Amino acid sequence: MTFDCKDLERALAIPELLPEAREHAKVCDACRRELWLWSEMSTLAPGLREQWETPELWPRIRETLAAQQKADKRQARVSRRNWYMLAGVAAVMLIAVSVLLVTYSRQGAAPASQDSDLLTEQALREVEKSEAAYRASIDKLARLAETRLKSSENPGAVTAREKLLVLDSEISNVRATVSHNRFNAQLQAELALLYRDKQDTLKEILQSAQ
């Protein structure tokens, strides 16, 4: 290929063609000047770099960054403190709710237990009044059955007599216990059962005698 002045532009774009361009430049002043200019631009360009001392620039940046770090740390501390406060409030609320729940559950359970085991003064008076009336009617029934029991010698009457003795003994024991613990509903109920048992036994004696 014969290198021509028109090929110079292409040679500058394609480095492989540069040796041919240089050969041509040896005999062509215009191309020599252009080639020289082309390479001088690269040679002189680093000299265009602007350099100057700025000893205050880094301290200025560091100061701003340090202030920013302090502000960030303060913000983090405030956030952490807020979080701790929130956690504290939550813990206090949890404890308060737990205490309330326990208190309410105890308050809810206590009256039921007291109602079942212990009697109030008014209820006791009613129970005692009923018991007295019940006992009087049973005594009346016992007096009626007594003549029948004494005159009869059949095995059923003997068994009934022995059962009544046991029941009377039991009634007397429970009544003695009740006298020390008048508000105990369980003892009152037990006493009532014994009276009922005695009443049923007396009824059976009277019915068998008819």
Next chain:
Amino acid sequence: MAAGRLTARSDADLIQASKRGDLSAFEEIYAAHAGRMKSIAFHLLADRADAEDAVQEAFLKIYRAAGGIQSDTVLAPWIYRILLNCCYDTGRKRRRQAESPLEADPPAIPANVPLQVAIRHALGRIHPQYRMVFWLFEVEGFRHSEVAAILEIPEGTSKKWLFEAKRELKRLLTESRA
């Protein structure tokens, strides 16, 4: 010449340390890049005070952004991209503040001046994209791969724009010296 090549600690180490608030690590980044950053900022803003402000703003942004940077990120292109954005912001601000919104035409290339001075003048007359590639490659000594990463263009485009920049400069210089 590789941009931002550091000997003491790697870019990744410095960024990790900076993330932890280690200002001495950040100072190493500053020491490695500040000179070149000032030069680029001055080239774009043509004012030393503005250039220093842009570099300061860039470093503050770099420090703030360091927390989100991936450990495998190549530091130099990222730093210079931030700098260019800061310079463009400053330039825009300055244009808004200027009494005349229209930029004056670049001055003609004076005759009978040293070639280096003529090149500086001629650079003001070529396309800004070509000028930027010429500046980064020929003046600041970045490789095409680095120029491409900084300007976020393909490497081939960087080479093409450099060629166009030099062709334009050659034309302007030849005309001015004819």
